[in-house]
Amino acid sequence: MSTTLPLPETTERPNYLNVDYSWKSWLFTTDHKRIALLYLFSITAFFLVGAVFAGLMRLNLLFPDGLFEHDTYNKFFTMHGVIMVFFFLVPSIPATLGNFLLPIMIGARDLAFPRINLLSWYIYIAGGVFAVLAIVKGGVDTGWTFYAPFSTTYSNTHVILAAIGVFISGFSSILTGLNFIVTVHKMRAPGMTWSRLPLFVWAHYATSLIQVLGTPVVAITIVLLMLERILHAGIFDPNLGGDPVLFQHLFWFYSHPAVYIMILPGMGVVSEIIACYSRKGIFGYGFVAFSSVAIAVLGFMVWGHHLFVAGQSMYASMVFSFISFLVAVPSAIKVFNWTATMYKGSITFDTPMLYALGFIGLFTIGGLTGLFLATMAIDVHLTDTYFVIAHFHYVMVGGMVLAFLGGIHFWFPKMTGRLYPEMWARLAAAIIFVGFNLTFFPQFILGYLGMPRRYATYAQEFQVLHVLSTAGASILGVGYLLPLIYLTWAWRKGERSPQNPWQAKGLEWEQSPTPPPTFNFDVPPVVTERPYNYSEEVEVGGY
Amino acid sequence: MADTDLSVAAHAAPTTLKHHFDDREQQLESSTLGMWVFLLTEIMFFGGMFGAYTVYRNLYPAAFASTSHYMNVTLGATNTAVLIFSSLTMALAVRSAQLGQKRALISFLTFTLILGLVFLSIKYVEYHEKWVDHHIPGPGFHYAEPQYFHQAQILFFLYFAMTGLHALHMIVGAGLIITLIAMAARNRFSSGWYTPVEMIGLYWHFVDIVWIFLFPLLYLIGRTMR
Ligand SMILES: [Cu+2]
Numbered sequence: 127m128s129t130t131l132p133l134p135e136t137t138e139r140p141n142y143l144n145v146d147y148s149w150k151s152w153l154f155t156t157d158h159k160r161i162a163l164l165y166l167f168s169i170t171a172f173f174l175v176g177a178v179f180a181g182l183m184r185l186n187l188l189f190p191d192g193l194f195e196h197d198t199y200n201k202f203f204t205m206h207g208v209i210m211v212f213f214f215l216v217p218s219i220p221a222t223l224g225n226f227l228l229p230i231m232i233g234a235r236d237l238a239f240p241r242i243n244l245l246s247w248y249i250y251i252a253g254g255v256f257a258v259l260a261i262v263k264g265g266v267d268t269g270w271t272f273y274a275p276f277s278t279t280y281s282n283t284h285v286i287l288a289a290i291g292v293f294i295s296g297f298s299s300i301l302t303g304l305n306f307i308v309t310v311h312k313m314r315a316p317g318m319t320w321s322r323l324p325l326f327v328w329a330h331y332a333t334s335l336i337q338v339l340g341t342p343v344v345a346i347t348i349v350l351l352m353l354e355r356i357l358h359a360g361i362f363d364p365n366l367g368g369d370p371v372l373f374q375h376l377f378w379f380y381s382h383p384a385v386y387i388m389i390l391p392g393m394g395v396v397s398e399i400i401a402c403y404s405r406k407g408i409f410g411y412g413f414v415a416f417s418s419v420a421i422a423v424l425g426f427m428v429w430g431h432h433l434f435v436a437g438q439s440m441y442a443s444m445v446f447s448f449i450s451f452l453v454a455v456p457s458a459i460k461v462f463n464w465t466a467t468m469y470k471g472s473i474t475f476d477t478p479m480l481y482a483l484g485f486i487g488l489f490t491i492g493g494l495t496g497l498f499l500a501t502m503a504i505d506v507h508l509t510d511t512y513f514v515i516a517h518f519h520y521v522m523v524g525g526m527v528l529a530f531l532g533g534i535h536f537w538f539p540k541m542t543g544r545l546y547p548e549m550w551a552r553l554a555a556a557i558i559f560v561g562f563n564l565t566f567f568p569q570f571i572l573g574y575l576g577m578p579r580r581y582a583t584y585a586q587e588f589q590v591l592h593v594l595s596t597a598g599a600s601i602l603g604v605g606y607l608l609p610l611i612y613l614t615w616a617w618r619k620g621e622r623s624p625q626n627p628w629q630a631k632g633l634e635w636e637q638s639p640t641p642p643p644t645f646n647f648d649v650p651p652v653v654t655e656r657p658y659n660y661s662e663e664v665e666v667g668g669y
Numbered sequence: 670m671a672d673t674d675l676s677v678a679a680h681a682a683p684t685t686l687k688h689h690f691d692d693r694e695q696q697l698e699s700s701t702l703g704m705w706v707f708l709l710t711e712i713m714f715f716g717g718m719f720g721a722y723t724v725y726r727n728l729y730p731a732a733f734a735s736t737s738h739y740m741n742v743t744l745g746a747t748n749t750a751v752l753i754f755s756s757l758t759m760a761l762a763v764r765s766a767q768l769g770q771k772r773a774l775i776s777f778l779t780f781t782l783i784l785g786l787v788f789l790s791i792k793y794v795e796y797h798e799k800w801v802d803h804h805i806p807g808p809g810f811h812y813a814e815p816q817y818f819h820q821a822q823i824l825f826f827l828y829f830a831m832t833g834l835h836a837l838h839m840i841v842g843a844g845l846i847i848t849l850i851a852m853a854a855r856n857r858f859s860s861g862w863y864t865p866v867e868m869i870g871l872y873w874h875f876v877d878i879v880w881i882f883l884f885p886l887l888y889l890i891g892r893t894m895r
Contacts, residue, residue, distance in 0.1 A: 236689035238699040304706045312699040313689075342710045346717035350830065359806035359826040360819055361721070367819035372724055376717055645688070 141543065141641040156240035157644055162226035163541070164247050165217060170610075172213040172254065175261075179206035181603060184565075184596040190589050192582040199582035200267035201283065205260075207270025212292050213254055215522055216299055216384065219391035220306070220337075221250070223533045224330045226541060228306060230634040230642060231324045233315025233651035238308040246301035253295025260287035269580060271381070274362030274373040278354040286352055293348045296341045299387070303337030306330055315633070317653030324632055324657055325414050329394025332418035336383045336390075336425065344380035347373065371436050378429035386425045388522055389489070390418055392529030393460055396482045399536055400464045402630040403479035404471030407658040410463045417456035424453040434505045443502055450500035457493050461486060476628075477551035481532025484559050488524025492517055495570065510580075513573025516566045524562055531558070531609060538613065539627045540634060543641040544620035550612045558605035564598025631658055697864060704868045708875050711838075715879055718831050722886065725823055730891075732820035736828075737891035739804060741795055745888040748791050749880065755784035756877045763870045766853075769860030775853050778866075781873065782846045785839055792836050796829075805829070828887055835883060838876045845869045 138144055142159045145151070152160060183202045186193045194202070229237055237243050260266055266288040268277040277285050310323070310331050323331075350361060351373070360366025362373045401408050408414055430438055430446030438446075464486055473479070495517040498504050508514060538546050568591040573579075577588050584592065626635040634642075637651045690696040726733050762777035803811035806826040812818045849866055852858065858866060 234689065238689075239703060240689065300710055304703060304710070307706055308699050308703045311702055312695055338706055338710050339713050342714035343717045346714050346834075349834075350718070350721065353826070353830060357807040357826065359810070359822050361725075361823050361826050366822070367729070368823055369724065369728070372721060376720065379717075 138543075139639065140643060141639065142644045143543070143641055145644055154244070156236070156244055158229055158237050158240065158243055159226050159541070159642065159646075161243050161247055162222050162224075165221040165225060165250070168247070168251060168254065169214050169217055169222065172209050175258075176206050176209035176214055177603065177606065179203075179209065181599065184599040186582060187584070187592045188596050190584055190586050194582070196582040197267060200269075200580070201265030203580055204266045204269050204288075208257060208266065208288055208292065210522075211270055211384075211388075212295055213250075213257060215388040215526055216295075217250060217302070218388070218526060218530050219395060219533060220330060220333055220387070221246075221298075221302055223395065223530075223537060224306065224326075224333075224391060225302070227537065227634055228327055228330055229309060229313065230638050230646050231327050231632060232310065232313060232318050233633050233637075233647070233653065234309060234313035235645040235647070237305045238313055239305050242301050243305055246298040246305070249301070250295050250298035253291045253293070253298065256287050256291030256294060260284045260291060263287065271377060272348075272351060273377075274351060274354070274370050275364070275368075278351060278362055279358065286355060289348045289352050293345055293352075296345045296348075299337045300341045303334035303341075306334040307338065310334075315651045315653060318633075319653075321412070321415075322653055322655075322657050323415070324394075325397035325408060325411070325418075326391075326394035328415040329390045329397070329418045332422040333387050333390045335419075335422045336387050339426070340380040340383040340387075343376060344384075347376040347380070350376075371433065371438065374433055374436055375429070378432045379426075382429040382432065383422070383425045385518070385521065386421055388526050390421060392485065392489075392526040392533075393418065395529045395533035395536070396464065396485050397460075398630075398632070399478045399482040399532055400467050401658040401660065402536075402628055403476060403482070404468045404473050405660045406467055406471040407656070407660055408463065409466035409469075410459075411657065413459050414463050417459045420456040421453060424449060424456070428453055428500075431500050431505070434502050435509050447500050447502050451497065454493060454497055454500075457489075461490055461493075475552075477546075477548060477555055478532045478536035480552060480555040480559075481528045481535065484555070485525055485528045485532065488520050488528065488562070492520030492522075492524055495520065508573060510578055511573035512569040512577045512579055515579050516569035516573060519566045519569070524566070528558070528562075531555070534609070534613070536628070537634075538616070539623035540640055540642070542617045542620070543623055544616050545623045545627060546616040546620060547612055550608065554605055554608035554612070557601060557608065561598050561600075561602030561605045565595050565602050566598070568592070568594045568598075631660060693862075700864050700868060704871050708871065711875060715831075715834070718827065718834065719882070719886075722827050722831065725820075725827065726890075729817075729820040729824070732817040733824055734891035735814055735817050736821050736824045737888060739802065740828075740888040741798060742888050742892075744791050744795050745884055748788050749884045751784050751788050751791070752877045752880050755781050755788070756874055758784065759870050759873045763863075763866055766858055766863035766866040767860060769858075771853060771856065771858070774858065774866070775850055778846055778850050778853065782843055782850070785843045785846065789836060789839055789843070792832065792839075799825070799829075831883055831887065835876065835879055838879070842869070842873050842876055845872065 142157055152164065155161060155164075179202050182194070183199070183206060186199050186202070192199060225237075225243070229235070263284050266281070266283045266285055268281050268283070268285055272285070272289065310327060314323075353359075354361050354363070354368075358366075360368040362368045362370050364370055397408055397414060428446055428450040430442055431450045434443050434447075464482075475483075495513070499508055499514060499517060535546060535551055538544070572588055572591050572595075575588070577584055623640055625640045627640075628635070630636075633651050633653065637649070638646050639648060686693055686696060690699070758777050758780040762774055762781060765773035765777055799805055803809055804825050806822045806829065810818075810822050810825070812821045814821070846869065849869055852865065
């Protein structure tokens with residue numbers, strides 16, 4: 127393509143990637159797009175580490191008597207959880223796609239605080255160093271939840287190192303959220319009203335609220351945990367007059383809303399993809415936008431559903447159960463609206479759309495099984511079983527990871543200026559979908575039959591289901607490796623992308639060059655139409 | 670990199686607009702909103718501890734009344750006065766910056782800094798008293814009323830965690846004020862641009878307000894129960 131353009135000196139126009147290739151220009155960049163890529167490479171590395179631990183767990187569970195020492199197995203699931211939750215899922219979409227796209231989508235030249243943005247990446251890396259140190263020195267065995275008093279009194283593993291890692295990385299999440307909130311409020315281009323914000327931006331705004339309000343609470347909880355582990359003053363130790371359930375309250379006050387940090391951005395991605403590949407405006411835009419905020423707000427009032435069997439007051443449990451049902455409503459609104467968007471749309475099944483459809487199906491299963499667990503009586507049977515594991519992996523992996531991959535494919539041309547090989551990408555999407563379901567669907571049955579989570583061994587009768595699950599995990603692993611390979615290849619050798627390869631709507635495709643220049647736009651962007659105007663209708667009372 | 674050069678330029682001539690803002694108003698509004706959001710996270714940060722405090726105070730009111738007799742109310746009250754006064758000098762410093770009065774700005778900031786250091790010194794004396802009395806939670810903890818030993822230890826744990834975190838914020842604040850004084854001395858501020866003074870002022874007031882809650886909750890509230 128570029129050979130036909132009358133550009134005598136350079137084949138490529140200046141963009142954020144080719145302005146400077148030095149390592150300093152990357153490590154000291156304040157460009158949100160470069161920081162997004164720094165995050166992308168870092169979280170991918172952590173994802174691989176977390177995945178290795180998952181693989182080791184599945185290997186152990188091939189055999190009823192296990193393969194590794196039980197203590198070693200405890201470390202596998204702990205490190206898998208800590209790495210995946212705090213170092214992959216929480217930053218996954220916001221710090222990469224959000225960082226890259228949010229300013230462009232609202233027509234800004236950068237986030238409001240570019241240097242704080244860079245700082246957040248360094249903080250993330252510093253936290254990651256402690257987590258890796260905890261692994262290298264022998265691991266942690268408390269589970270990712272760090273429940274007291276096991277973590278404060280009894281565990282003889284490197285709890286403090288891991289806790290410092292989680293504590294530090296929390297601040298990177300806070301700073302990202304703070305930056306997004308200010309950017310959305312203050313940096314919108316002319317004509318970019320709140321009712322024209324892409325749903326991706328709405329979802330990230332809601333996510334940021336949780337990051338800013340929730341993360342400090344888990345940070346202080348971890349401080350108390352570390353102090354208690356050093357001093358043994360008894361604040362979480364029932365032997366010394368302390369209350370271990372208080373730790374659970376403080377922990378879940380953050381960690382339940384945190385599951386919305388881990389799903390809302392995915393919902394934002396899916397909204398963009400569904401609209402583009404259905405060639406239709408999002409049905410009920412306002413409902414989808416506000417449902418994100420509703421999820422963020424209600425999400426702060428449901429943490430008690432993790433404490434139904436922890437000795438929490440029955441009346442508190444009833445309220446928490448009720449609100450947990452309520453929070454399903456805005457999630458369902460999204461699913462209904464996506465479905466209605468596709469109705470009578472001109473749907474094409476390109477790779478991002480395959481991931482988005484996978485998201486809708488798997489998130490629905492994950493969400494509905496969440497209602498089983500929010501029901502107090504059923505939860506007594508299902509608490510701490512594989513049913514819980516299957517439930518949140520359907521949301522976190524079937525939801526967030528699929529949305530992440532869908533988003534990475536959808537905006538890959540934007541970020542790299544290249545196209546990925548479509549057939550390989552569709553194949554990988556199919557393999558991931560099959561592998562995922564084979565891994566986690568048997569776990570619903572395992573849990574229903576009574577197989578507890580976090581056990582290194584199990585009764586003979588569970589072996590068939592565990593073998594199926596491990597087989598699925600192997601397929602899933604292949605599915606993850608494929609995009610890693612062909613996307614790396616495409617970044618160097620892929621066909622060059624036109625500015626808007628999907629004919630998508632939105633400032634990032636329509637008004638920003640591909641890949642974008644350092645300040646995102648050649649001409650200051652102006653917004654003159656409603657979002658997702660795929661049918662090219664004139665706005666009522668138009669502009 | 671062009672990007673870095675611009676931010677360096679923004680330092681040299683502070684009134685210069687950073688590259689990604691349209692005008693100075695937008696820049697100021699962004700900083701202000703950012704600061705308020707940051708303070709919101711601080712409220713949640715302290716909030717977790719206030720939550721733990723509330724739980725234990727409700728569980729162990731009698732032990733609480735007992736421990737509050739070992740708090741040094743005179744020193745605590747003095748420190749409250751010191752901090753309220755430092756909020757006044759901080760407010761005056763912001764006003765001087767607004768009016769572009771460099772010398773007044775520097776002296777009010779210095780006053781604030783001194784008051785902050787007075788607070789920290791008094792806090793040190795108090796901590797030292799607790800050390801002498803074996804009221805530091807952990808293996809060396811002793812308590813005069815044995816029936817409250819464990820409960821009192823938890824309450825002292827909270828006392829140290831809450832006032833310690835507050836003192837840490839004071840130390841950070843003192844460092845920030847020193848930076849402000851250095852910037853003011855190098856004529857970085859003008860009546861047209863004094864955003865850092867205003868932002869750090871907000872932070873200082875916030876830290877003061879936290880103490881306004883800590884003092885009655887930790888020192889006063891149990892003393893009437895006997
Ligand atoms: Cu939950």
